[in-house]
Amino acid sequence: MNREQISELAHADHPIKSPIDDDSVRLLLERGAPRGDERVLDLGCGGAEWLLRALAAHPELHAEGVDISEDALLRARESADRLGLQGRLALHHQEAAEFRSPHSFDLVLSVGSTHAFGGLLPTLAAARGHLAPGGHVLIGDGFWDREPSREAVEMLGEFADLATTLDRVVADGWTPVHGHVSTRRELDDYEWACWGSLASWALDHPADPDSAQVLETATLRRGEWLRVYRDTWGFVSLVLRRTSD
Template identity: 80%
Template sequence: MDREQISRIAHADHPIKAPLDDGSVRRLLEHGVFRADARVLDLGCGTAEWLLRALETHPRLHAEGVDISEDALAQAGRAASRLGVRERLVLHHRSAADFAPAEPFDLVLSVGATHAFGGLLPTLAAARRLLAPGGRVLIGEGFWDREPSRAAVEMLGEFTDLATTVDRVVADGWTPVDGHVSTRRELDDYEWSCWGSLASWALDRPADPDAAEALETASARRSEWLHVYRDTFGFVSLVLRRTSDR
């Protein structure tokens, strides 16, 4: 099974690919979309769940999503058609780092996708170039809630603590106007859902040639979460404005 197939199955019951529940997603979008006719861009949109929710809520909103996964974009297009918002959604099959639109956006999102640009600050630099005057950025990033083990760092990458993460953002010329730190329940629900969905898919298809691999992957990922990073990893989502816009 390739990584994309595993991700699609794992997120079947948790379409937001980050540890956020529906209420948190709704509140962050309410603070990010500050005008009814906003232009919204998601860098690394996947199946465009954030954009679909914004489009449903704001009938004059225009959205664009960028992703390297053709399969995820196809899913996004089908979902948009079912919701009746397809004519207001443009999907780009390309690297987010290479995206160069003709017009700027009022809100730029990148939640759980900063790896596409090489980290938090490079993602913010990319967003700055795409943002209209007075616009906002909604970004989601991991942080260390406690001192991590070497295994956790090797598995998840280099993060800092929450305060240092926000300090780096502020020093880079941004002002947080809203934010959300994922709760223990959101973090746990996300992991249980992902690896439970993948395990259930395998158990429901014992004759499928991929079933054994899917079940093994679900077990391994669940074990890594419980033994390596559950007690140290956190996730923060920030709604930002450029400080120079004040």
């Protein structure tokens, strides 16, 4: 079973692939698209979960998503068809960093996808190229809530603390107009959901040739979370505007 298949199983009970609960997602989208008739772009949309929620809440909103996963985009199309939203959703199968559009967007999203661009600031640079004057960017990324171990840095990557993260965003020409720091409950709920979903699938499919691998992965990842980064890693979602258009 490949990495994408394992990720899909892991997120069966937590479709938002970041430690953010439903109420927080709703509020972030409301702050990012306050009129309700915006044109929205998600760079690294996966199954388009954010876009589908925005479209369902706002019947005049239009959205586009970009992702390299054919399977994820297929799921997005099936979900849009089921919800009757397909007429307002365009999906593009390509690298998010290479996407070009003839028009700009009122809201550009990239939550939990900054790795596709090489980090937070490169992701903001990409978003800037798609953003209409006066528009918003909704971005979500990790930070260190306290000093991490070397093992945690090697596992999750180079992050700054929250204050430094915001300083870098502001210095890059952005002004935060809303933000959400994921709570301990959101962080824990996300991890329990991911590794619990994997473990449940393995136990429900003991005859599947991938069952042992999936259960081993769930056990390994749960242990890494509890022992390596649970007490040090956090997640922040920011709604930003360009300081000067």
